[in-house]
Amino acid sequence: MQRYFVAPEELAGDRVRITGDDAHHLVKVMRAEPGEEIICSNGLDREVLARIASVDRNLVEAQVVSELPMDREAGVEVWIAQSLPKGDKLETVIQKCTELGADRFLPFVSERTVVQYDEKKEGKRLERWRKIAKEAAEQAHRNRIPDIGQPVSWKQLLKLLPEADLSLICYEKESGLSFRPLLAEARSRGPEGRRPRILVLVGPEGGLTEKEVSEAVQAGCHSVSLGRRILRTETAAMAALGCIMYEYGEMGG
Incomplete structure (x- = not known):
């Protein structure tokens, strides 16, 4: 499953916005379509499973499906x-x-x-x-x-x-x-x-x-x-x- 880091303000509430190169990658390379699921992280304290709601050339919007644990970092x-x-x-x-x-x-x-x-x-x-x-x-x-x-x-x-x-x-x-x-x-x-x-x-x-x-x-x-x-x-x-x-x-x- 594709994973993307987004700015904290782009992961607010139950919505996710993906812009720039990541949006281009999703749309042009991965051929993403509404209904597909991705993982998004704000790189700080929140990571979610999200379902794509709309796809545009420079913007992908998704709905948060569930919260994911932040347990991938090392203990050192x-x-x-x-x-x-x-x-x-x-x-x-x-x-x-x-x-x-x-x-x-x-x-x-x-x-x-x-x-x-x-x-x-x-x-x-x-x-x-x-x-x-x-x-x-x-x-x-x-x-x-x-x-x-x-x-x-x-x-x-x-x-x-x-x-x-x-x-x-x-x-x-x-x-x-x-x-x-x-x-x-x-x-x-x-x-x-x-x-x-x-x-x-x-x-x-x-x-x-x-x-x-x-x-x-x-x-x-x-x-x-x-x-x-x-x-x-x-x-x-x-x-x-x-x-x-x-x-x-x-x-x-």
């Missing part, structure tokens, strides 16, 4: 801090990590970041990243769309680390510390009243410098290994996230 909140990689690698990270359950993406610029950060072009890139996250969240039947922030500097990123209950920096030269014991400890002392928040920090293609790793550790990050094999930057975040979700019982029990 994971932030992915990813140094800007070349090409469309960040798009892959956003898509796959959204499917796996990431809650927030923090792109950043580090010393060895190859990509030239262009603030003028960043608006369009950010719009595309958010679209990819939305579509991946719909495909994965999630209740919420991950937040994607504007790229920040290394120093700005370090200031965000204390917001997490546990911060992990994936470092290829780390040989002694596995993050499994850290996850077990974090899970046992989870915060009261909210999900535990774990931040995963991944460097660029050329890796983080020893100075950056040292600064991150001083800021509260734990330097951890992802094993004896060297992973690509776009693989590291997915591997770490998969391990976290497994440890928290989010991979099938």
